[in-house]
Amino acid sequence: MPDSGDLRGVESTPRQDAQVRVFAMPPGEDATPTQIVQGFLEALTSDDPDYRTARQYLTREAAKTWRPESSTTVLSDGPGALVDSTDRQDTGSLSYTLTGTKVATVDAQQSYAPASGAYDEPVHLTKDAETGQWRIDTVPQGVVMGKSDFQRNYMSVNKYYFASDSAGTPPMTVADPVYVRSHVDPTTEMVRSLIEGPTTWLSPAVRTGFPEGTALRKGAGPLTPDDRGRLTVPLNDKAAEAGTGRCEEMAAQLLFTLRTLSPAVEEVELRAGGGQLCSLPRSGAETVATRGALDRPDHLYFVDDEGRLVRITAGTGDTEPAPVPGALGEGEKALRSVAVARDERTAAGVGIDGRSLFVAPLAAGSPLGEPVLHSTGRTEEDRLTTPSWDARGGLWVADGDPADPRLYLLEADADEPVRVRTPGLDGRVRAVRVAADGVRIALVVEKGDRRSLMIGRIDRSEEADGPAVTVLDLRSATPELEQVTAMSWAGDSRLVVVGREQGGVEQMKYVEVDGSTPDVPPPAALTGVEAVTASEDEQAPLMAHSVDGIVRLPSGAQWQKVTEGTAPVYPG
The missing domain is CATH 2.120.10.30 (TolB, C-terminal domain)
Known part of the structure; x- marks a missing residue:
């Protein structure tokens, strides 16, 4: 420690929250079939962006056909693996059954749904004749993991669309919650999910500002805001058809969606067709659309x-x-329950016996009227x-x-x-x-x-x-x-x-x-x-x-x- 010298101010940097990252381990040399199955299941819970390590536990053909993004099955505990007692290792072929109790599923649209019942899926391994290494050649589509791993790996984020029959101007936003992997570039994933459209359940009631066929420009890398908080989103040429008003709707959807996920985003700039479409600051989103x-x-x-x-x-x-103010506050009719309009100008009350519903303005001198x-x-x-x-x-x-x-x-x-x-x-x-x-x-x-x-x-x-x-x-x-x-x-x-x-x-x-x-x-x-x-x-x-x-x-x-x-x- 120095005991003399001048004091000098230093620039501080914002403290970043520490995050636990989990990295998958590739299969070891001469790993047993049980080690291969367990290693594969553990790799599914890692932060490997494209499940590259998990694919190393599969045969070449199985790795090509396996679609981990198709679904996520959440079990009350981690999946168990039971070996088929009739199989023998010396035959070069072994079957396992993955077991557990289902809690929930997340589909290809990242939509969560509670689930129940038994999980029972087959896994088959074969021994490569040339290398002598065991690999999985039959695997369930999607990924499976226990509830605790799911809570560590995934986070719920609202993406926002517009009520298709919004009577007012600006339009009302509607939240559409989805689950994304929390440590695998969630900002880019949420932007991509938003552009792809609402989940099936919500789709009939909402619309989006993104023109049909819009997608992130091919090769667009991880999306991160610059030091001024501006996030640049490069889109394909389909988005170039949007006018200024529609582009601002797209930007507002992005700002509402990223508000809690990426608080550093203060502005969104959309680009397509080789140029800028529009730019919208966070404060501007609230003039483009209304959020409850x-x-x-x-x-x-x-x-x-x-x-x-x-x-x-x-x-x-x-x-x-x-x-x-008004009849409902004067006690002309005793009430047991009430509701007040969102503009706080009108109220409704149910009489003390529950038989009648009254509606009256919240204005001095207004009459109660008939139920x-x-x-x-x-x-x-x-x-x-x-x-x-x-x-x-x-x-x-x-x-x-x-x-x-x-x-x-x-x-x-x-x-x-x-x-x-x-x-x-x-x-x-x-x-x-x-x-x-x-x-x-x-x-x-x-x-x-x-x-x-x-x-x-x-x-x-x-x-x-x-x-x-x-x-x-x-x-x-x-x-x-x-x-x-x-x-x-x-x-x-x-x-x-x-x-x-x-x-x-x-x-x-x-x-x-x-x-x-x-x-x-x-x-x-x-x-x-x-x-x-x-x-x-x-x-x-x-x-x-x-x-x-x-x-x-x-x-x-x-x-x-x-x-x-x-x-x-x-x-x-």
């Missing part, structure tokens, strides 16, 4: 002990609620659910009458609600929440003694007798939960759910719309949760109604009581 998570709520709303709709300022320590919907369910439990507003100003609510369970939509400026078609829905709807994009809807569906969280896609069409609205392709987001008691959207593709597993205790957790569990800490435990609400703006605190009244969960803290009340909701 960017809409910050002004207030949190709930019902006080007098049955009135009241509110407190969102994102503050405010604990003194004030009645909303827009009635339920004839025999008990309060079998009547109207908490309503929910979509991005177009439509109001959704379900009638839980066991004799005729229905889902309704009251469009903006419409006098009568329309019945929403729900083909494939097996059970009755007990809770409804529409995503900010107006394309996806979350439903708690009851069948027998089970309540499941289902995600559906909203389809709007014009028919001879008028417009028709249908919820299609329902899929489970919480297959492990037996009883879902409350839920709310908590991000572009994330929900917060309260429920319990079979034989388990009540828990609160985050889930993705594809049924995967996000890599974020779960909310702190809370007792006796009756309702929960979150905003697509992930900076807004989680709110709930529990045995302690209205409580909130500030970031990095424990639950705190706010005030007395029930049925808390953010706008939407």
Whole structure:
């Protein structure tokens, strides 16, 4: 250590998070068949970009036909390998069976889906006559690995498209979550995935700014931003057909997609046909398109002990609620549940007995008017659910009458609600929440003694007798939960759910719309949760109604009581 001399300032560099990299080992000389199989399975969990090392465990022909990108099968534990007891090594031919219990699959579009059942796939080895080395000549397509390896190797990222029937300008973005390998150039992979188009489930409801046939220019190397945060994306000549407006849509999609994956990207430049198509800074993306998570709520709303709709300022320590202006805040009709439009100018409330749905402006002196919907369910439990507003100003609510369970939509400026078609829905709807994009809807569906969280896609069409609205392709987001008691959207593709597993205790957790569990800490435990609400703006605190009244969960803290009340909701 020097004991004299001048002090001099030095330039510091941003600290990079340390990442564990796993490198595959090639097959050893004279490796046994079991070592070959185990070495191959371990190579599948490495960060080898093109699985070059894994291919070294295969025969030349098998290496040519094996397509690791076709699928990923996730097992509860790593795959086991059982040798066929009837085979003998001295014959130069051995068969193994890969076994395990399936948890999920990721398809060729990188779309995640929960799975169950046994995994049982054959692997065959042969001994090369010339070299005397064992190699695999029959192998399942795709890759297979245990859950812990999958969580280390893959990450979930949202890519963004536009709602195909966006009524407003700018268009509304829709998140499409996919899984990519986290240590194998994820930025380039996400750009390529975005350009290739949305996943099959979401495709009918969205559009993209990229012209058909667009792809990264052949030979485009790893995409990285320069020292000014500009990411240059070279495209093939198909993209050269896009005008300025469409090019900016493409750039906005890239900026939204890369926002969390590559925070250093401050600007995107698109190039094609030998020149620049357009350039868009991050701030410009929000003028090109609207994203639900960017809409910050002004207030949190709930019902006080007098049955009135009241509110407190969102994102503050405010604990003194004030009645909303208008009839719903005056207590003319006692309410049990409420919903507030996303512009916070209109609200809806279900009467204390659950029979009637009222809609009224949040303006002083506005009348309540007649109810827009009635339920004839025999008990309060079998009547109207908490309503929910979509991005177009439509109001959704379900009638839980066991004799005729229905889902309704009251469009903006419409006098009568329309019945929403729900083909494939097996059970009755007990809770409804529409995503900010107006394309996806979350439903708690009851069948027998089970309540499941289902995600559906909203389809709007014009028919001879008028417009028709249908919820299609329902899929489970919480297959492990037996009883879902409350839920709310908590991000572009994330929900917060309260429920319990079979034989388990009540828990609160985050889930993705594809049924995967996000890599974020779960909310702190809370007792006796009756309702929960979150905003697509992930900076807004989680709110709930529990045995302690209205409580909130500030970031990095424990639950705190706010005030007395029930049925808390953010706008939407």
